[in-house]
Every structure is written in C-alpha cells, then in structure tokens.
Amino acid sequence: MFIAASYPFLGILWTTLIFFAWVIFIWIVITALIDIFRRHDLSGWGKAAWIVFIVIIPWIGVLAYLIVNHDGMNERKVTEARQSRAQFDDYVRKAAGSDSGGAAGEIEKAKQLLDNGTITQAEFDAIKAKALA
Secondary structure: OHHHHHOOHHHHHHHHHHHHHHHHHHHHHHHHHHHHHHOOOOOHHHHHHHHHHHHHOHHHHHHHHHHHHHHHHHHHHHHHHHHHHHHHHHHHHHHHOOOOOHHHHHHHHHHHHHHHOOOOHHHHHHHHHHHHO
8 A cells, every 4th residue: 555655646657658658669660670671672781771770879760760761661561462462362263263273163164155155055064063073
C-alpha cells in the first residue's frame, strides 16, 4: 500500500507514455532497416552509410531516412504486395486446375466443344467420365 502512495498516478501515466514512445521508435527503426535491406536501387556502401547513420544518431538518422525516402518506401511496399498477391493468385489457379489442367479444365474444354457443335453429347459424356475417373 505504501508503494502506491510513493508512485502517483501521473508518474504511472508518464512511465506508460515513455514506454510506448520507445516501442514506437523501435518499430520505426526496424521498419527503416527492413526497407534499407530490401532496396535494390541502393549500393552496399549506401546501405552501410544509412545503417551507420541510424545506429550512431538514431533519432535524427531515422527521421532523416523517413523524410528522404518516404515515397520510395511506400512504392516498394505496394510493389511487394502486388507481387505477393500475383504469386498467390497464380498458385491458386494452378492448384485449382483452372490453367487448362486437371479434370475441371478438361471438362470445361469439352463443354465448349459441345456448345460449338464440334462433339456430340455422347463424346462429351465420355470425356467427362474419363476426366473424373
């Protein structure tokens, strides 16, 4: 009970504020470092210089990096998200068999041939049975 009296509410509030400020700062530093290492347009010396700048003078280094590279960071993140999405969509298409592979692709082609009048209903049924077997 004496501990609570010796550490007032505003002290707790201030400590919480400082703690979250440090957590946010560490998050920003990690984000900047990840962006530095993912860049393809920056040489090894340029990456090393940014890292040294961020490590030696952390607050100024991170703020300078964010100010100088804010547009590039966003563009790289959007590009990476699009590439990731395209890879995922490609994987799903291949796994689902809609790339003219698998039973569904064969049945779809046969249905188109049936609709065009190229094959008869009996031929379609045979292709369908073969694809599903």
